[in-house]
Amino acid sequence: MPATAKTPPTWLINTIGRIRNALGTASRSAVPANIALLEITQGAWLTQALYAAAQLGIADELRDRPRSSADIASAVGADPGATYRLMRALAANGLLKLHRDGRFSLTRVGQALRSDYDGSMAPMIKLVGHPSHWEHWGNLLYSVKTGDSAAEKLRGMPVFDYLETDPEYAKVFNDAMTGVSAMAIEAAVPAYTFSGHKLIIDVGGGHGALLAAALATAPDARGVLFDLPSVIAGAGPELDRAGVSDRCTKTGGSFFEAVPEGGDVYLMKTIIHDWDDEKSLTILRNIRTAIAPNGKLLLFELVLPEGAPSHPGMLLDLEMLVHPGGCERTPSEYRDLLARAGFRMTRVIGTTGPMSIVEAVPA
Ligand SMILES: C[S@@+](CC[C@H](N)C(=O)[O-])C[C@H]1O[C@@H](n2cnc3c(N)ncnc32)[C@H](O)[C@@H]1O
Structure with missing residues (x-):
């Protein structure tokens, strides 16, 4: 059956996949092996950070504009200090952006944590972190x-x-x-x-x-x-x-x-x-x-x-x-x-x- 015009060709998708894999390998080879392994291991913690953010609906609160973590903590009913630490960790991992004025916004990837995002990852994160x-x-x-x-x-x-x-x-x-x-x-x-x-x-x-x-x-x-x-x-x-x-x-x-x-x-x-x-x-x-x-x-x-x-x-x-x-x-x-x-x-x-x-x- 023919693919529709919207579908990118398989060779392009495969090429992009190979480039991403090569970049990942290069990134890991830039640090000592034990550090590279630690970073991989911390993935489990990042999963739970995403789970907490998804359960609290933090991405939904950030949908329209950058906001401070204190503002978000009050909106979602969480501890202000711990909410800042969670959001900082998510920013350090590319899900949020911390602005100079102390407010946070969603990055391109972080947008996919919003519950109303087309193809939202929030339901999957709520399962994986459950x-x-x-x-x-x-x-x-x-x-x-x-x-x-x-x-x-x-x-x-x-x-x-x-x-x-x-x-x-x-x-x-x-x-x-x-x-x-x-x-x-x-x-x-x-x-x-x-x-x-x-x-x-x-x-x-x-x-x-x-x-x-x-x-x-x-x-x-x-x-x-x-x-x-x-x-x-x-x-x-x-x-x-x-x-x-x-x-x-x-x-x-x-x-x-x-x-x-x-x-x-x-x-x-x-x-x-x-x-x-x-x-x-x-x-x-x-x-x-x-x-x-x-x-x-x-x-x-x-x-x-x-x-x-x-x-x-x-x-x-x-x-x-x-x-x-x-x-x-x-x-x-x-x-x-x-x-x-x-x-x-x-x-x-x-x-x-x-x-x-x-x-x-x-x-
Ligand atoms: C991994 S889920 C996939 C669901 C769906 N096909 C999708 O991709 O979203 C597996 C599905 O198999 C169903 N299932 C499990 N055992 C079943 C059974 N004995 N008869 C019919 N459905 C069953 C589950 O209820 C569940 O909806």
């Missing part, structure tokens, strides 16, 4: 020693079952998925032509952000949003906002049992990476049973490059290990997995973001 998520990552060592999910060990049940029992954390999780969907949608949806299809089914579609965007580009298609009943119960606003609710059915159920039938496009965004091969095969075989003979299966995943080049999927792979117990995969691993489920992988489509689209058809 005390429960933080506790799970604190047990990465357990996952590496055993190969099992640390979250499952800590909560005594698989992480998606746990989400059903913890509405507050579940909301944080679902908001984060919707938030990163905005980025994925911006990058991925223009890379595929959805028009011409009749029934688009988003399996494990969360609150429907991807389905809404796909339907918006395919005015003659209907959609089915399929996820666990508790997640479907919270779906609606995304579909309403995109003006596609009247073409969309919401269905609750488990993809380990069955998925809605007859779709000519099945979407699964960041689903297969949640599961090991055995569970992934159950989901894929259920789709194989349900898909129309001429249907297409599209997996939106951070497909890993071979080897170990810099790629955001490498750390997301550890997130999958710690949480659901799944993994990221390379193109050849997807090809093999899909073949075992009765699909033939036709291509891997690059997007302007780190996410790729793995396209497969019934074999």
Whole structure:
């Protein structure tokens, strides 16, 4: 399918990526190895600083004009001295700018912390820094020693079952998925032509952000949003906002049992990476049973490059290990997995973001 005119060419994106990696390597080689390592380690502290800022809504308070930290502390109900220290640390790391008059403003990157920013990172930061998520990552060592999910060990049940029992954390999780969907949608949806299809089914579609965007580009298609009943119960606003609710059915159920039938496009965004091969095969075989003979299966995943080049999927792979117990995969691993489920992988489509689209058809 042709990319739209808006999509920068892949060679340009790859070249920019290589230049960024080279600059990062050069920056690290400019300091002693232990200092470079300390700076990397402090990333954990910066994540919590971002979490505190996101929870307090500091970026939202800075949306319109530079303000003093005292002013912000009073607006968000925090300690003035500690708020200054937090904002200074964020300024030292390029998220805020400290002006000569003592007021702070948002930098270009800091703008993405605003809750109303298009593709805001605030929901993702609220998940990554959340005390429960933080506790799970604190047990990465357990996952590496055993190969099992640390979250499952800590909560005594698989992480998606746990989400059903913890509405507050579940909301944080679902908001984060919707938030990163905005980025994925911006990058991925223009890379595929959805028009011409009749029934688009988003399996494990969360609150429907991807389905809404796909339907918006395919005015003659209907959609089915399929996820666990508790997640479907919270779906609606995304579909309403995109003006596609009247073409969309919401269905609750488990993809380990069955998925809605007859779709000519099945979407699964960041689903297969949640599961090991055995569970992934159950989901894929259920789709194989349900898909129309001429249907297409599209997996939106951070497909890993071979080897170990810099790629955001490498750390997301550890997130999958710690949480659901799944993994990221390379193109050849997807090809093999899909073949075992009765699909033939036709291509891997690059997007302007780190996410790729793995396209497969019934074999
Ligand atoms: C990583 S999230 C991705 C959500 C969405 N596709 C997106 O990208 O925003 C995984 C989704 O799988 C859903 N899920 C987990 N277990 C499920 C099951 N057994 N049946 C259906 N959906 C399930 C979760 O509720 C969640 O919405």
